[in-house]
Amino acid sequence: MDITSIIAPLNDAQREAVTAPSQAMLILAGAGSGKTRVLVHRIVWQIQVNGLSPQSILAVTFTNKAANEMRGRVENLLDSSASSMWIGTFHGIAHRLLRRHAEQARLPKDFQVLDSNDQQRLIKRILADLKIDDKELPAKEVQWFINEKKDAALRSFHLVGNEDKNTRRFLRIYQEYEASCERSGVVDFSELLLRVYELFRDNDNILQQYQQRFSQIHVDEFQDTNHLQYAWLTLLSPNRDNIFVVGDDDQAIYGWRGAKIENIYNFKDHYPTHQTIKLEQNYRSSGAILKAANHIIANNKSRLGKELWTDLPDGEKISVYGAFSDVDEAKYVVDRIRSWVEEGNKRVDVAILYRSNAQSRQFEEQLMLTKTPYRVYGGLRFFDRAEIKNALAYLRLLANRHDDASFDRVVNTPTRGIGLKTIDELRQLANSQQISLWMAAQFLIEQKLLPNRAGNALFYFLDLIEQLAAKTAELPLGEKVQIVIENSGLMAFYGQDKVEKSAEKIENLKELVNAANLFKMDVNSDADISELSEFLSHAALESAESQANEFDDCVQLMTLHTAKGLEFRLVFLVGLEDGLFPSQQSIYDAGKLEEERRLCYVGITRAREKLYITHAEKRLLYGRETPASKSRFLRELPSELLEEVRPKREVSRPMTAKSSNFSITNLPKEMQSESSYRLGQRVEHESFGAGVILKMEGEGKTERALIKFSDDSRWLMTLYTKLHVI
DNA sequence: TTGTTCCAGCTTTTT
DNA sequence: GCTGGAACAA
Numbered sequence: 231m232d233i234t235s236i237i238a239p240l241n242d243a244q245r246e247a248v249t250a251p252s253q254a255m256l257i258l259a260g261a262g263s264g265k266t267r268v269l270v271h272r273i274v275w276q277i278q279v280n281g282l283s284p285q286s287i288l289a290v291t292f293t294n295k296a297a298n299e300m301r302g303r304v305e306n307l308l309d310s311s312a313s314s315m316w317i318g319t320f321h322g323i324a325h326r327l328l329r330r331h332a333e334q335a336r337l338p339k340d341f342q343v344l345d346s347n348d349q350q351r352l353i354k355r356i357l358a359d360l361k362i363d364d365k366e367l368p369a370k371e372v373q374w375f376i377n378e379k380k381d382a383a384l385r386s387f388h389l390v391g392n393e394d395k396n397t398r399r400f401l402r403i404y405q406e407y408e409a410s411c412e413r414s415g416v417v418d419f420s421e422l423l424l425r426v427y428e429l430f431r432d433n434d435n436i437l438q439q440y441q442q443r444f445s446q447i448h449v450d451e452f453q454d455t456n457h458l459q460y461a462w463l464t465l466l467s468p469n470r471d472n473i474f475v476v477g478d479d480d481q482a483i484y485g486w487r488g489a490k491i492e493n494i495y496n497f498k499d500h501y502p503t504h505q506t507i508k509l510e511q512n513y514r515s516s517g518a519i520l521k522a523a524n525h526i527i528a529n530n531k532s533r534l535g536k537e538l539w540t541d542l543p544d545g546e547k548i549s550v551y552g553a554f555s556d557v558d559e560a561k562y563v564v565d566r567i568r569s570w571v572e573e574g575n576k577r578v579d580v581a582i583l584y585r586s587n588a589q590s591r592q593f594e595e596q597l598m599l600t601k602t603p604y605r606v607y608g609g610l611r612f613f614d615r616a617e618i619k620n621a622l623a624y625l626r627l628l629a630n631r632h633d634d635a636s637f638d639r640v641v642n643t644p645t646r647g648i649g650l651k652t653i654d655e656l657r658q659l660a661n662s663q664q665i666s667l668w669m670a671a672q673f674l675i676e677q678k679l680l681p682n683r684a685g686n687a688l689f690y691f692l693d694l695i696e697q698l699a700a701k702t703a704e705l706p707l708g709e710k711v712q713i714v715i716e717n718s719g720l721m722a723f724y725g726q727d728k729v730e731k732s733a734e735k736i737e738n739l740k741e742l743v744n745a746a747n748l749f750k751m752d753v754n755s756d757a758d759i760s761e762l763s764e765f766l767s768h769a770a771l772e773s774a775e776s777q778a779n780e781f782d783d784c785v786q787l788m789t790l791h792t793a794k795g796l797e798f799r800l801v802f803l804v805g806l807e808d809g810l811f812p813s814q815q816s817i818y819d820a821g822k823l824e825e826e827r828r829l830c831y832v833g834i835t836r837a838r839e840k841l842y843i844t845h846a847e848k849r850l851l852y853g854r855e856t857p858a859s860k861s862r863f864l865r866e867l868p869s870e871l872l873e874e875v876r877p878k879r880e881v882s883r884p885m886t887a888k889s890s891n892f893s894i895t896n897l898p899k900e901m902q903s904e905s906s907y908r909l910g911q912r913v914e915h916e917s918f919g920a921g922v923i924l925k926m927e928g929e930g931k932t933e934r935a936l937i938k939f940s941d942d943s944r945w946l947m948t949l950y951t952k953l954h955v956i
Numbered sequence: 957t958t959g960t961t962c963c964a965g966c967t968t969t970t971t
Numbered sequence: 972g973c974t975g976g977a978a979c980a981a
Binding site: 291292293294295296319320321322324325343345346365419420422423451454483484486487585586587588608642645647648649650651652683684770771772773789790791792794795810813814815816825826829852 | 957958964965966967968969970971
């Protein structure tokens with residue numbers, strides 16, 4: 231046994247964490263401080279030094295990517311397969327447990343997973359059935375409510391008798407939703423976790439089996455765990471002495487999705503014999519970048535407290551560019567990328583990070599204009615595309631006729647003459663009899679209760695599914711998928727000329743066949759289910775990114791949320807404006823604002839060598855031009871770390887009287903306004919102090935001026951603002 | 957029943 | 972500015 235390879239690459243704090251005795255351990259790992267490394271080395275340490283068997287290791291993450299990376303690195307260090315370890319996402323592990331114990335969890339053997347889109351569709355349908363106006367009660371809100379309750383381990387019957395008016399409004403829908411899922415044999419994401427929690431809670435023998443099996447429990451990104459995930463861990467570790475959690479409260483950015491940052495704050499109290507180790511040495515970023523990050527996050531009040539440091543030199547200052555518009559901002563960024571590439575650097579090392587997806591457009595446009603290869607993350611994922619979901623819905627119907635969500639989706643896709651009226655009738659019957667749509671359809675056909683045309687069309691559809699099922703029953707998965715796509719008419723449907731991007735859709739369908747061909751059953755899955763069911767679950771649980779271009783040399787575009795866990799040599803943090811980042815909805819809520827600040831901290835710490843921060847004075851928002859001002863986060867950064875980059879094309883520097891005269895006379899006519907103010911004029915505002923007029927727009931009532939004050943520029947309506955010309 | 961046009965609405969999204 | 976859904980006409 232060679233322990234040097236396990237501990238040699240570690241610094242003191244990391245080594246202390248890895249070699250600590252078995253107990254409750256909280257590793258507070260700052261950005262770039264080697265948290266995955268600590269987890270990986272800890273697992274290998276437990277096996278090679280403490281002699282634990284791989285089966286006794288449980289390691290949970292939030293993303294498939296993180297789980298795969300961890301498994302790979304463990305295998306590397308261990309130099310053997312880690313396939314007998316349970317390393318996976320919370321949802322993946324829940325799924326595996328439920329397959330194993332479907333009966334005790336009161337689930338059908340071949341239950342399927344409903345992703346959040348499916349869930350929303352189902353809720354919409356229920357709202358329609360209950361004649362509730364979608365405008366009055368948006369499906370999204372109901373979905374949010376249901377998931378929130380499930381995350382708190384509350385089923386609809388727990389809420390019966392609840393006096394809260396808001397709760398009563400949702401209760402009926404929640405009940406219908408539960409019943410519908412039950413009938414269809416499907417579980418949504420929250421349900422996966424809740425079922426496992428109930429399985430453990432109600433079946434002592436099963437719980438004990440896993441308590442004994444998992445002698446060491448490892449949790450990644452602990453700050454993102456929700457109530458249910460935490461409850462799970464508590465059940466699995468009754469003595470609270472064998473749990474090794476890694477997290478960073480400063481990077482908790484999923485509170486809006488139910489993550490409970492309190493889980494990490496309260497760890498000390500809930501795990502009395504715990505040890506906390508802080509990893510504060512950062513191996514990623516330059517000194518200047520780290521100082522900025524520390525500075526920002528220090529403004530948050532509720533923190534466990536950590537300060538990153540580095541051996542690396544300060545490096546370049548952070549460049550700040552105040553653009554005139556979103557277009558100007560994009561041009562600037564793309565121009566900087568161009569020189570970066572000209573200096574011989576790679577595009578893959580560059581990331582443009584923004585707060586909301588809509589911001590990517592301007593950058594894409596400029597990148598396209600300059601023919602710079604780029605890749606936008608977080609768009610539609612492969613398994614989320616409509617054509618793929620349709621194909622999967624057919625396959626799901628083959629596996630389970632009573633899957634209402636799938637039935638609903640493809641009964642008339644491609645169109646085959648089954649219209650709203652017929653479907654309405656189906657729903658009514660299904661509702662009143664509490665049966666599946668499939669059964670309702672059978673009944674209506676048998677009893678000849680439908681007009682001829684509709685009845686025939688519906689019969690044709692049921693027959694199609696039965697035929698497909700019979701025909702493909704014995705075929706390998708890939709061929710099954712192939713035949714279903716062909717015979718369902720989907721291939722022909724998407725092949726029509728009038729379908730937009732038809733070539734791409736056909737490609738995707740082919741790719742699905744390909745994926746099915748390559749799909750291998752989980753060797754460890756001892757559950758007795760078909761390959762098809764397993765493939766369908768895989769599609770729901772691992773909605774993999776579209777694979778293409780991954781290895782090309784492209785500039786990376788993504789939201790700040792997506793960027794968590796990644797690093798780039800060169801980072802552009804764009805759109806640092808109040809209302810955008812921090813987002814408008816967060817500005818007046820102290821808690822939300824702190825989460826936004828953590829997001830900013832995450833963004834800054836993605837950069838290794840050089841960070842650019844940009845903001846624009848106006849931008850197109852929802853197709854409308856909107857003025858914007860510098861983000862409070864940008865103003866929180868100390869000026870000695872920053873280097874203001876002056877805009878090139880228009881007046882921006884405060885000018886002396888001499889130079890201002892000069893520049894005004896040289897301005898094109900249309901820019902010389904009739905108003906009492908002029909470009910370059912020095913003015914005084916009663917609260918903002920002295921400033922210089924940089925830009926004018928509009929006239930009369932709509933006239934506004936962009937004025938640069940000592941610490942900020944703002945647009946002011948000249949008619950309504952008292953300005954004294956100096 | 958199907959295809960078109962018009963209108964409201966809009967963060968972030970691991971599973 | 973783009974999307975999804977509802978209200979229309981064919």
